[in-house]
Amino acid sequence: MKVLGADIGFGYTKATDGKQHQIFKSIVGEANESQFGESLLPGQPLFPRHLIINGQSVFVGELAETQSRGRGFTLDQTQFLTQYKKTLALAALAPFVDSGDPIRLVAGLPISYFRKHKDALTTLLQNRHPVTVVKPGSGEREEKVIYVERVRVIPQPFGSMFNLMLNDVGKPASQRFVSEKIGIIDIGFRTADYTISDKTRYSERGSQSSDSGISVAYTAIANALLEKSGINVELYRLYDGISKGSIKIKGKRYDLNAISQAAFGQLASRIAQEVNRLWADDWDIDAIVITGGGGAALAPFLTPLLEGEVLPVPADQDARLNNVMGYWKYGMNLWGA
Ligand SMILES: Nc1ncnc2c1ncn2[C@@H]1O[C@H](COP(=O)(O)OP(=O)(O)OP(=O)(O)O)[C@@H](O)[C@H]1O
Ligand SMILES: [Mg+2]
Structure with missing residues (x-):
C-alpha cells in the first residue's frame, strides 16, 4: 500500500x-x-x-x-x-x-x-x-x-495547512499550526480559496471560494496585448512572458512590466477586500498564510493590504506544490505505518 x-x-x-x-x-x-x-x-x-x-x-x-x-x-x-x-x-x-x-x-x-x-x-x-x-x-x-x-x-487550502503542520511521516511538527487560529489564502489559476483552521478545525464561517484566481490578472494582460498586437494569447501561454517582463508576438517584443504590475495590484486589492470582509469577526486570527502558485506571485502586492500577521512565503519552493505536499502528509497521518 x-x-x-x-x-x-x-x-x-x-x-x-x-x-x-x-x-x-x-x-x-x-x-x-x-x-x-x-x-x-x-x-x-x-x-x-x-x-x-x-x-x-x-x-x-x-x-x-x-x-x-x-x-x-x-x-x-x-x-x-x-x-x-x-x-x-x-x-x-x-x-x-x-x-x-x-x-x-x-x-x-x-x-x-x-x-x-x-x-x-x-x-x-x-x-x-x-x-x-x-x-x-x-x-x-x-x-x-x-x-x-x-x-x-x-x-484545497487545508493541503497547505497540513504541509506546514505535519512532517514527512505525517506527525505534527509545528505546534503553532496545531494550537493557533490560522487563516489560509490559496490563490490558484482560476480560484481563490479562503479558509480558517482554528486549532486544526475547519471554520465554515471563515471559509469561502471566489473567482479571484490569477487568471483575472492574466485576462487583463491578455486584453491589453490583444489591443496592441491583434493576437489573442491563450491565458495558459502567458506565464513565461509575465515572469520575464516581455513577450514576443510575430517577431515583435511587447513590454509587460507596467501592465502586469497594474493587473496584479488590482487583483490583490480585490482579494484583500474579500478576505478582510470575510474575516471581519475573526479578529483573533494568529497568522495568515498566502499559498498557491498565484499566491506567490501576488504576495508582495497582497501582504501590505491584509489585516494581520502574514507569514512569509518561502521563496525557494514552488508554491504550486504546497497543497499536494500537504495532501500526501495528511495521507501519511491517516494511513502511514
Ligand atoms: N514555475 C511556474 N510555472 C508556471 N506558473 C507558475 C510558476 N510558479 C508560479 N506560477 C503561478 O502559479 C499559477 C498556478 O498556480 P496553482 O498551480 O496553484 O493553480 P491551480 O491549483 O492549478 O489553480 P486552481 O487552484 O484555481 O484550480 C500560475 O498561473 C502562475 O501564475
Ligand atoms: Mg489550486
Whole structure:
C-alpha cells in the first residue's frame, strides 16, 4: 500500500508520493501518432505525457498544448470534473504506481464545490483503472492497472495547512499550526480559496471560494496585448512572458512590466477586500498564510493590504506544490505505518 497526493488544479496538475513529484499543465488533447515519434529534440519530460485510457489515446500537459489539434482546457468546475479530472489524475499518478498495487489517495476540491463534488470525485477515482502508458523517448508501451483503493477529499487550502503542520511521516511538527487560529489564502489559476483552521478545525464561517484566481490578472494582460498586437494569447501561454517582463508576438517584443504590475495590484486589492470582509469577526486570527502558485506571485502586492500577521512565503519552493505536499502528509497521518 502506497500513499499518494494529487492536486488537480485548473492551471496545473500535481502529484507526489513523498519522494518524487510531477507537475504539468491541466490540458488534455488528442494524441497524434507523429511519424517522428516524440523525440526530435533532447530534453524529454521525465514522466509520460501520452496515455491510452478506455481506448482513447491522449496527450496531457505541455505535450497536449504544443502537439494536439483538439485540445481541452476549461475554467468551468462541473465540466472540469466530468471531462478532464480522471484523465489528469491518472496521468499524474501513473509514474508513482506499481501495476495492481493498492494506493490510497488524498485529493482536494475548492471550498465552494467541496460538498457538491466530494462524493462524485471519490467515485470517479476510487477504482481499478487499466491504462496504457507510452514512455517518453522510446515510445515503449506499458500496460498498468492503477488501483486506487481509497480516496480522501479535503478542502484545497487545508493541503497547505497540513504541509506546514505535519512532517514527512505525517506527525505534527509545528505546534503553532496545531494550537493557533490560522487563516489560509490559496490563490490558484482560476480560484481563490479562503479558509480558517482554528486549532486544526475547519471554520465554515471563515471559509469561502471566489473567482479571484490569477487568471483575472492574466485576462487583463491578455486584453491589453490583444489591443496592441491583434493576437489573442491563450491565458495558459502567458506565464513565461509575465515572469520575464516581455513577450514576443510575430517577431515583435511587447513590454509587460507596467501592465502586469497594474493587473496584479488590482487583483490583490480585490482579494484583500474579500478576505478582510470575510474575516471581519475573526479578529483573533494568529497568522495568515498566502499559498498557491498565484499566491506567490501576488504576495508582495497582497501582504501590505491584509489585516494581520502574514507569514512569509518561502521563496525557494514552488508554491504550486504546497497543497499536494500537504495532501500526501495528511495521507501519511491517516494511513502511514
Ligand atoms: N514555475 C511556474 N510555472 C508556471 N506558473 C507558475 C510558476 N510558479 C508560479 N506560477 C503561478 O502559479 C499559477 C498556478 O498556480 P496553482 O498551480 O496553484 O493553480 P491551480 O491549483 O492549478 O489553480 P486552481 O487552484 O484555481 O484550480 C500560475 O498561473 C502562475 O501564475
Ligand atoms: Mg489550486
